[in-house]
Amino acid sequence: MVRSIKNPKKAKRKNKGSKRGDGSSSSSSIPSMPTKVWQPGVDKLEEGEELECDPSVYNSLHGFHIGWPCLSFDIVRDSLGLLRTEFPHTVYLVAGTQAEKASYNSIGIFKVSNVSGKRRELVPTTKTSGDTDMDTDSSDSDEDSEDEEDVGTLTPALQLRKVAHEGCVSRIRAMTQNPHICASWSDTGHVQIWDFSAHLNALAQSEAEVNQGGSSVSNQAPLIKFGGHKDEGYAIDWSPRVTGRLVSGDCKNCIHLWEPTSGATWNISNAPFIGHSASVEDLQWSPTEDEVFASCSVDGSIAIWDIRLGKSPAISFKAHNADVNVISWNRLASVMLASGSDDGTFSIRDLRLLSQKQDISSKASVTPSKRTHEVSPPPSKMMDKLRDDAYAISVEANNAKEVNYPYIPISYCFLMPIDKKHKELKPYEVANFYTEHHTVNPYLPKDYTYYQAILAETDSVVFSPTERSANEWAFSKFIIKRIISYDEWGDSLFKQKELNFGKPRYFNYFDYMIAWTGALIYENRQRKFSWFIQFQLDKESWEFPSWFYEWFFNWGLYPVALPNKVRSVYEQFTDSNKSLKDSRLLFTMLYKIPWIVRWDYIISKKKMKRFGEFSTGHVPG
DSSP states (O other): OOOEEEOSSOOOOOOTTOOTTOOOEEOOOOOSSOOOOOOTTTOOOOTTOOEEEOGGGOSOOOEEOOSSOEEEEEEEOOSSOSOOOSSSEEEEEEEEEOOSSGGGOEEEEEEEEEEOEEEEOSSOOOOOTTOOHHHHHHHHHHHHHHHEEEEOOSOOEEEEEEEEOSSOEEEEEEOSSSTTEEEEEETTSOEEEEEOHHHHHHHHHSOOOSOOTTOOEEOOOOSEEEOOSSSOOOEEEEOSSSTTOEEEEOTTSEEEEEEEOSSSOEEEOSSOEEOOSSOEEEEEEOSSOTTEEEEEETTSEEEEEEGGGOSSOSEEEEOOSSOEEEEEEOSSSTTEEEEEETTSOEEEEEGGGOOTTTTBOSSOOOOOOBOOOOOOOOOHHHHHHHHHHHHHHHHHHHHOSSOOOOOOOOSOOOOOOOOGGGTTSOHHHHHHHHOSOSOOOTTTTSOHHHHHHHHHHTTSEEEEEEEEETTEEEEEEEEEOOOOOHHHHOSOTTOOEEOSSSSSSEEOHHHHHHHHHHTTOOOOTTSOOEEEEEEOOSSOOSOOBHHHHHHHHHHSOOGGGSOHHHHHHHHHHHHHTTTOTTHHHHHHHHTTOOEEEEOOOOOOOOOOOSOTTTTTSOOOO
């Protein structure tokens, strides 16, 4: 539980002897006054009072003096692993200064190592109802000592390299795919993109040294400097899906799209996206859609944009009664969007439940995109041979208990760190030791039975399971008969339809979209479940809703898994249809190529200690 305390007197900490930019670590002492939880919006500060944190509630809390204040910072993804559970930790980050003079400003590239902390029990000790307040207060320290353990005795160390920056850094963001590439907003009205690979590599290769905060400032030219905004700004975001794609928004309500080209260059739209009546405060790309981003504004609204639909928002709605300063798009449940306002309130919205009547302003209506293709098929003799090969694959897959075709791990995966002493075990032995389930359902309380019911009752998929025992499947066919488009749905995408069986009893079009993934999240007790998937559309179509292309990207057939004869036909098909962006899906659908999806475990033995790939591109997380 995170809590802060209220001091009855001014409690601003004064660290004597500290110098600007010395990089020294500071520690905090717990105030002598009893702690009191501060409730924003409920408690009020009296004159002369200040808030001060209680260090005892943090697993890890360290401070460093780096010089000038910073308005913005960002964590830089490294190759040390996503799930780090043991102290000490190492973290890399970038931050920009707000200096007294414009010429004093810089961007700092930081490495903080030897970060120690406390290992706590996940569930604190439960107190009985008979405990009095006095007993509770007196036992706090004893229970804290039992529930936590200090880990790590090294002194935290900060290493810092500085790059000169023109003007105050209003915001800075590191690219997800290439973390050494950073974008900065300046109060001069310029947006600049930087390559910090040399600095990050130097920090990664150096040993921990305390007090490098006073390092000299290097002069480095940015990769690009854009002055097309009409004013300064704060909003900027890298796309997590399209490498190098960026949006930036300014205080004059203008948003510009940056499209990466070959090399370290970008094409920046001259005509801005305009839909707000005041300053654009924050921007967030969709975690699941390449072309969709969200924005928030001082005008109190949130807008959803689709760059394929022009320069106006697809949806705009009133979110708060004051400035909307920040938004965050949930990376795991992509229908959830959180926002924070200047009045101290925050909201969490399910985008599926936006009411056209109540929430959505009179902006451009949502017109989901379709794609239409003209296809040049291979010669007829080759087609006959292809169908024969595909049928042979289908028969063998249906009859075989275990099929040993090559497969590609899909992007729908779950990562778990393991102890090095278990690395020699077989993957399934490790899985049995560490997990009870190899899947995690992000859609609970709606489970796979609900989503399978949706697909079955809409005549979209025919499920033909082979049972291992009662209430347990060994494997199943997943025959795709129909993909319902936005137009075919016929009603508002939010309108509820009723199921004949399954719980909950109602669903809308967004539930239907999720069902294509939710229905596949099934495992049996043997953890060897697999899906045999094939298109057998009742009506062949060249038009699919845009979300289905993403589903096929994650769950569809990969050409490397094709037998050599079929792969040669696939290559001829793609050569004859080079203009098609989605030839893999169309090839699989047109010629009814079956494929198998199965859960599996892979142990990665790669040791990742440094940033070795900063200068070459994507760094695995």
